Amino acid sequence: MVKLKVAILGSGNIGTDLMYKIERSDYLSMSVMVGIDPASEGIQRAKARGYHTITNGIEGLVASPELFDIVFDATTAKAHLMHSEKVLALGKQIVDLTPAAIGPFVVPCANLKKFVMADNVNMVTCGGQATIPIVYAINQVADVEYAEIVATVASKSAGPGTRANIDEFTRTTAKAIEDVGGAKKGKAIIILNPADPPIIMRDTVHVLVNERNREQDILKAIEDIVQAVQQYVPGYRLTSAPIFNGQQVSIFLEVEGAGDFFPTYSGNLDIMTAAAVQVGNEIAKQQHETVKLN
């Protein structure tokens, strides 16, 4: 099967980490890194690994459509609006890692296949990628009336973009808890912890289910989904057994990253790039199927 050629927009931390993960994909091949700063580490690293580099941003990219089949946008929500328009005009798909959320939310393990043929798909947020699989899994066995997630990340792993737009994080995550997780009402809380050495990303999911006595089914659903997420984020795990209290279930997770470009404590960044690669793989598979059918 021919791999899809990837362009990464944004040569910052996320874009650079994504590059390493794409190198390991059976369905995607890294082709071009696009930035606006020739001196950026992401551009330097991409060049050193023999990839094309473009340093005049989206303009340079749209001028070389032969270099890519699919774009991963790791810039900012504001820039994404313009990027999306230009990439779609070329008839290519774009995976959005910013909180712009123009396209449908995709969380592998929950709704991977449903939307990947959309022109533009959005990866929600790191907290969403870490917690929505759990909400979704519980909702398959007991209706979730309310789901609340608390993502605690190391201060060092929250970049200036996240910090300046913390409201977008909470609102987007809460919405995706409902849209993708299936909760009737969603809420998201993010906490930055500056402890040194930095803490590994922690996520707590509290849900209220409308049925009692479903402990065994819920536990099984949680275990299965954790294993499913571990397929692409090996450091995703429960830190202790879920706590049941009447209608409430609390689930405690931590996410250790693969350490590709980020330090391993930045599981929040790692799960975003790992999930984006899952989406890219699925797009490649489905495009392949479509070609075969034609």
Added chain:
Amino acid sequence: MKKITVLDVTLRDGSHSMRHAFTEQQVREVARGLRKAKVNYFEVSHGDGLGGSSLQYGFSKVDELKLIEAAREECGESAISVLILPGIGVKEDLKNAVKAGAKMARVATHVTEADVAGQHIYLSRELGLKTVGFLMMAHMAPTSVIVEQAKLFESYGAEIIYVTDSAGALLPHEVKERVAALKSHVSCEIGFHAHNNLSLALANTLAAVEAGATYVDGSLRCLGAGSGNTQTEVMVAVFDRLGYETGIDLYSVIDVANEVVAPFMPQPQEITGSSLIMGYAGVYSSFLLFTQEAAKKYNVDEREILVELGKMKAVGGQEDLIAEIAREIANHKQTVN
């Protein structure tokens, strides 16, 4: 005569002690009392700020917007403040609070994370609110870092910057050093918020005022998280004796504390072994009731949980750690025995 603005936080910090179950009637009565005492500002919000109603912190019994509206109807010349923690509350919550009657916004972050507050501080100024930057857990960072973070708040447009001793862990000389440094490095007014876990709330408040703070927080009968805050009515009396002008009527503020607040307090705001340890180990004061519950459930010593939280450098809002730690301690004990 030097002027000091005393801001009463009973209807916000007290929400922790009340397990976020203030009724509209209670809020109306407290607001009326504070108005009569001529308290300029008082705060009404969920204990964890706007949008704090949650499984993590406890659901509000009555929607905080209803409580703010009720307070507005009673507050006369006094103005209502709201607290918002970016990451918990969102801009929409602040807009709604303004519609309900808020005139001041206090935007709170952990002492090293001021840069998450930019969008909320800008909005607060846009909405015409008196705008405060609130640096929580101020014992966890050296003075140089506090100054740097305060400058960020100032650059976003904060008019007042608070040194917030959320754990009640600071000693008077540490308060003085922090407030004095802010006073000389930023042009905002400086405020101080105390917790009484080491019985130093009033001493620390005086140290802050001596170092140049002009806004100080208190709660009636100390109704606040942990061992509560500086006791508003006591502070008013002390400032009077020291020759500071608060504009507050002493007898009226004593009346609202004892006739209105005291009867509905679930327990006296004593310094118990656990709240003492919070101050000693530097733990966020609103962890207290959650720690007591977890200790009971898993049959472990509250103090062990608190010391562990201190060691982990838990920050405000990490209530989800408490049950997990309690269970780990319990499991560990079983293994050892």
